[in-house]
Amino acid sequence: MYIxxxxxxxxxxxxxDEYVQGDFQIHTKGIINAIEPNxxxxxxxxxxxxxxxxxxxxxxxxxxxxxxxxAIDGVIxxxxxxxxxxxxxxxxxxxxxxxxxxxxxxxxxxxxxxxAGQLALMxxxxxxxxxxxxxxxxxxxxxxxxxxxxxxSDKPMELLVGAVEEISDYNYNIDxxxxxxxxxxxxxxxxxxxxxxxxLCGEGATMFVVSNEKEGxxxxxxxxxxxxxxxxxxxxxxxxxxxxxxxxxxxAIDLLLFGNAGDGRTDFWYNNLQKEVFPNLAIHTFKQFCxxxxxxxxxxxxxxxxxxxxxxxxxxxxxxxxxxxxYNQFSGERHGFILLRKLPLxxxxxx
Amino acid sequence: xxxxFITGMGSISSLGLTVEEQLKKLRSGQSGIGKVNHFxxxxxxxxxxxEINASDEELKAITGFAEKxxxxxxxxxxxAFQEAIADSRLTPAQISxxxxxxxxxxxxxxxxxxxxxxxxANNKGEISEFYSSYEGSNHTLQIVKQFKLKGYTDTxxxxxxxxxxxxxxxxxxxxxxxxDRAIVGGADCLAKFTVNGFNSLRILNEQPCKPxxxxxxxxxxxxxxxxxxxxxxxVIENKPLYAEVKGFGNANDAFHPSATSDDARGPLKAMRDxxxxxxxxxxxxxxxxxxxxxTVNNDETESFAFMELFGTAIPAxxxxxxxxxxxxxxxxxxxxxxxxxxxxxxxxxxxxNFSTPIAGRGLIPVTNLKQGVEIKxxxxxxxxxxxxxxxxxxxxxx
Numbered sequence: 001m002y003i004x005x006x007x008x009x010x011x012x013x014x015x016x017d018e019y020v021q022g023d024f025q026i027h028t029k030g031i032i033n034a035i036e037p038n039x040x041x042x043x044x045x046x047x048x049x050x051x052x053x054x055x056x057x058x059x060x061x062x063x064x065x066x067x068x069x070x071a072i073d074g075v076i077x078x079x080x081x082x083x084x085x086x087x088x089x090x091x092x093x094x095x096x097x098x099x100x101x102x103x104x105x106x107x108x109x110x111x112x113x114x115x116a117g118q119l120a121l122m123x124x125x126x127x128x129x130x131x132x133x134x135x136x137x138x139x140x141x142x143x144x145x146x147x148x149x150x151x152x153s154d155k156p157m158e159l160l161v162g163a164v165e166e167i168s169d170y171n172y173n174i175d176x177x178x179x180x181x182x183x184x185x186x187x188x189x190x191x192x193x194x195x196x197x198x199x200l201c202g203e204g205a206t207m208f209v210v211s212n213e214k215e216g217x218x219x220x221x222x223x224x225x226x227x228x229x230x231x232x233x234x235x236x237x238x239x240x241x242x243x244x245x246x247x248x249x250x251x252a253i254d255l256l257l258f259g260n261a262g263d264g265r266t267d268f269w270y271n272n273l274q275k276e277v278f279p280n281l282a283i284h285t286f287k288q289f290c291x292x293x294x295x296x297x298x299x300x301x302x303x304x305x306x307x308x309x310x311x312x313x314x315x316x317x318x319x320x321x322x323x324x325x326x327y328n329q330f331s332g333e334r335h336g337f338i339l340l341r342k343l344p345l346x347x348x349x350x351x
Numbered sequence: 352x353x354x355x356f357i358t359g360m361g362s363i364s365s366l367g368l369t370v371e372e373q374l375k376k377l378r379s380g381q382s383g384i385g386k387v388n389h390f391x392x393x394x395x396x397x398x399x400x401x402e403i404n405a406s407d408e409e410l411k412a413i414t415g416f417a418e419k420x421x422x423x424x425x426x427x428x429x430x431a432f433q434e435a436i437a438d439s440r441l442t443p444a445q446i447s448x449x450x451x452x453x454x455x456x457x458x459x460x461x462x463x464x465x466x467x468x469x470x471x472a473n474n475k476g477e478i479s480e481f482y483s484s485y486e487g488s489n490h491t492l493q494i495v496k497q498f499k500l501k502g503y504t505d506t507x508x509x510x511x512x513x514x515x516x517x518x519x520x521x522x523x524x525x526x527x528x529x530x531d532r533a534i535v536g537g538a539d540c541l542a543k544f545t546v547n548g549f550n551s552l553r554i555l556n557e558q559p560c561k562p563x564x565x566x567x568x569x570x571x572x573x574x575x576x577x578x579x580x581x582x583x584x585x586v587i588e589n590k591p592l593y594a595e596v597k598g599f600g601n602a603n604d605a606f607h608p609s610a611t612s613d614d615a616r617g618p619l620k621a622m623r624d625x626x627x628x629x630x631x632x633x634x635x636x637x638x639x640x641x642x643x644x645x646t647v648n649n650d651e652t653e654s655f656a657f658m659e660l661f662g663t664a665i666p667a668x669x670x671x672x673x674x675x676x677x678x679x680x681x682x683x684x685x686x687x688x689x690x691x692x693x694x695x696x697x698x699x700x701x702x703x704n705f706s707t708p709i710a711g712r713g714l715i716p717v718t719n720l721k722q723g724v725e726i727k728x729x730x731x732x733x734x735x736x737x738x739x740x741x742x743x744x745x746x747x748x749x
Contacts (some may be wrong), residue, residue: 040557074603080486082508086473087462094547095469099393106607107548108736111458112487112508117737120603126620129603129739130516133460133487134506141505148523172474177471177482228504230546333492 001147001210001309002019002217002343004158006304007061010204010303011188012289015060019261020311024289027188029160030181031167032202032291036060043122050105051118052083054166057205059122059126062160064124069209071158071290071340074127075116076146078163079169080294082112088242095141115164127244129158134328139298140338144209150212162207163298166167172201180292180331181263192262194262194325202291206298218347219305222246222339229333235269236276239337246339248279248301255307255321259302266332273327284316297328297336308342353509353524357593357749359439359580360688362432362536364675365401365573368413369434376691377700378720382674384559384571394550399559399674401573411710416497420480422461423468424572425490428538431576432667434496439580440590443499445532452503452530453495454521455514455578456537456680459518460487460546463661465543490538504714508680511642512601513537514577515683515743519599521581531586536578545679546572548692550608560677562670563654563716565707570644572603573676576682579691594691597728598708598744599628609736610648615656618642620621622730623653625742636666636744638699641716642684644668645676654712669717669725673703679713681739683733690729690745698722 008014010026015037025035039048039060048056058077066072081087090106108114113131120129128149132141146161175181182198191200200308213215225242227235243250256278258270274283290299306325307316322342331334352576365383366373376383387395387402403410410426411417414433424475435700436446445451467479483571486492488506495504503524505517514537549555549572556569581596600623604617611618626633642653650670657665671689678685702716727747735742 009741028451049749068466080488082487090548091362091462091465091469091472091544094465094543099547099550102547102551104548104551104609107551110548111510111736113510113735113737113739114608116509117739118601118610120605120738124605126603126605126617128601129737130520130601131508131737131739132505134491135486135488135506137504138488138506144529145520148520148527151527173472173474174482174485177478228492246355306397346594 001150001221002214003208003219003254003305004211004217005065005209005219006305007065008204008206008299009036009061010290011035011202020306022312022314023262024314028237029174030185030200032188034204035165039097039311052086052109054083054164055109055114055118059118059162060121061205062162062207065160065207065209069158072209073157073159074129075125075160076130077116077118078142078295079112079115079165080133080135080138081165083109083114083171084166085168088168095265099249116308120161135327136294136334137336139295140224140336142224143221146210153212154161155325156213158209158211160207161210162205163295164205165293165295167201167203188288188291189290191262192260192279197243197264197266198311199261199263202232202293202296204290204299206302217343218345219308219343221339222341225337229334230335235273238241239273253278253281253323253325255319255324256283257286257304257326259287259326260282261287261289266301268328279348297338300326300328301338301340304340308316309347352527354584354598355525355581355596356506356584356587357579357596357691358582358587358590360691361434361686362685363403363427363574364574364673364678364685365403366406369652370688375398377674380701380720381702382559384676392543392546394546398555398557398606399571402541403574415460420484420584422463422484423459423540424460424463424538425493427540427576428490428494431578435578435580440526440582444649447501448665449502450531450562452524452533452698453500454505454517454533454535455489455491456507456517457490457539458510458680461485461541462544463487463540463542469510475498476557483588495550496624507738510737511739512683512733512739513680514743515733516601518579518684518687519601519741522596522599525583530567531583534578534580535582537680538576538678539681540574541572554646556645560672561704562643562645562672562702563650563709563714564705567645567647568648570646571676573678575675575678575681575685577681577688579684581686588604592748594694595746597746597749600624600626600628602742604738604740606738611652611734613652615652617738618656618734619659621740621742622656625730625744629744631728631744633661636662637726638693638727638729638730638731639666640690641668641669641670642673642734645672651709654709654714657714665714667699669699669702671700686731687743687745688729693729694726694747697725699724
């Protein structure tokens with residue numbers, strides 16, 4: 001499967017050129033919020049008012065790609081939680097008004113498939129449409145789903161694939177109860193080197209135009225792999241195996257892009273894999289840019305492709321990788337690996 | 352491409368705790384819709400529901416899973432999962448094999464205890480035992496953990512077509528050679544969140560739902576879980592093949608967030624794609640297990656789609672939601688199992704509560720149990736919010 005174009009709304013200035021020119025946005029408030037663009041050029045004001053954050057970020061990142069790639073047939077989205085702000089608003093109405101007469105807007109917006117549904121509606125795409133909600137594997141699942149759809153087509157085909165996650169008070173509170181976030185004040189700049197418990201909450205929408213056609217593509221999704229609840233020593237041999245199935249040795253990987261989150265409890269997963277399988281490679285990380293959230297592997301793929309394009313990403317100066325392994329896990333439960341390879345074509349910026 | 356066979360089934364709904372119990376009710380025409388005993392809501396008295404006849408405590412005893420924080424969604428999922436893997440006689444080694452996939456689905460997921468979630472999400476009091484269980488995919492994670500699954504896992508939420516898409520994806524994984532087996536389905540339980548959501552859209556009927564009837568006034572919410580074991584033809588050893596997953600189509604109506612277009616373009620595309628992947632003409636369909644929710648919009652547009660696709664030769668059809676209510680994410684898998692029962696037993700289970708055909712459509716579903724009819728190919732429809740629609744074709748093994 002090939003990637004033709006990418007787009008992201010994230011806590012960095014990814015909607016313009018700043019991020020690929022080395023800009024790094026510092027967030028010190030504990031929550032790493034997305035920097036949202038002015039949506040009015042993309043979304044009519046009347047619609048925008050009724051959209052929750054997950055839906056508008058998804059439309060903001062995805063709809064321009066749909067417009068620029070008219071051959072896109074369908075939409076596949078990964079989101080662990082969908083529109084949680086609307087979800088809690090509706091929930092609060094239920095309890096506060098003792099199940100009285102409620103307005104449906106929040107309910108309709110809160111369903112995780114609202115993003116893929118709205119993209120299909122606004123982009124008039126009647127083809128394959130699905131939404132994966134499988135926690136930190138939801139984006140990985142969406143990618144494989146796309147691959148299966150593309151493989152089954154004997155004609156050239158394009159799909160929009162992406163991931164959306166929003167921070168709301170709701171998931172921030174729940175995830176805080178689950179001790180996912182740091183209790184001390186820390187900036188995203190210092191996140192990865194931290195060794196205390198928890199990470200910093202992030203959010204964003206990341207979209208990809210994928211195709212079964214190599215022509216016009218900038219990168220290839222070579223393969224992917226997932227495992228749940230692994231034993232400590234289980235991952236290293238599985239990754240060697242995974243690479244060898246793709247006729248690669250660990251030495252063939254140029255860059256490791258790992259989900260280290262500055263979480264003293266779970267970063268060992270990344271560090272151990274690097275030590276055991278890639279002793280000659282340094283770990284590069286992406287969560288200082290986007291924060292920690294379940295579908296952050298989509299942002300990692302976005303960043304990997306920007307690195308392949310030799311853009312000057314902050315802290316990656318001089319790197320010119322062609323083969324990148326992305327690894328992300330959440331709470332040590334679900335682990336996902338995505339193998340990406342550069343193609344010769346240069347990318348044009350999409351925004 | 353490898354053929355994909357169904358070799359095991361497990362389900363729980365208001366009709367019973369096992370497939371066998373549900374089959375008895377399907378044959379005797381007894382609906383699972385009525386007054387609730389367990390679900391607590393302002394609407395518990397005023398609206399009918401299709402509730403599973405077991406409390407959370409009873410489900411814990413039945414499944415043997417009683418961990419703190421386990422939700423009703425997870426409990427009913429485990430119950431149906433246990434039945435499906437036992438029915439297919441999968442060994443622990445096969446269940447944990449890296450080439451066995453598990454694809455589940457849910458809409459309400461772990462948010463089934465609305466009041467506990469309210470407290471935890473708003474920091475409004477003592478932390479509930481469910482604080483780690485709210486995610487839509489929590490039931491999947493629990494099953495992965497408890498049954499030591501090591502293969503591909505996924506959770507889908509495409510609203511009312513969720514578990515139909517789980518079946519579709521499982522079949523594709525097997526066809527493509529990425530998995531040899533897939534356990535596929537979904538689970539959704541009654542929750543204030545869903546009941547109030549559908550109520551705010553004014554599509555809940557105060558009487559048990561009347562699919563395809565002129566005087567239908569909305570749907571009846573139900574709860575259920577259903578899983579099917581799919582296996583590749585070349586890994587099946589000496590076990591009965593219940594049916595084949597022969598075709599599937601997934602399309603988006605791209606019309607409205609919560610209603611189907613008048614010309615049913617999405618549902619029609621899903622049905623046509625299903626026929627085309629199955630390599631079948633419309634005339635090969637012997638029975639349609641319709642989506643048939645009982646809402647004004649769905650039944651009108653689904654009828655229109657039948658007329659467009661089949662012309663005057665519309666096959667026997669029924670919606671079984673008059674029995675089970677609308678079980679949302681579980682509906683696709685639950686109705687796929689009912690479709691398999693039709694194929695196995697040469698019978699069609701009736702569309703309950705029907706009396707008057709829809710004006711201008713005139714379609715009459717099967718209203719009494721039909722027995723002794725050979726069913727070779729069933730079309731099973733699932734359409735939902737967000738324009739999501741999926742049609743499956745389940746066929747008798749040649």
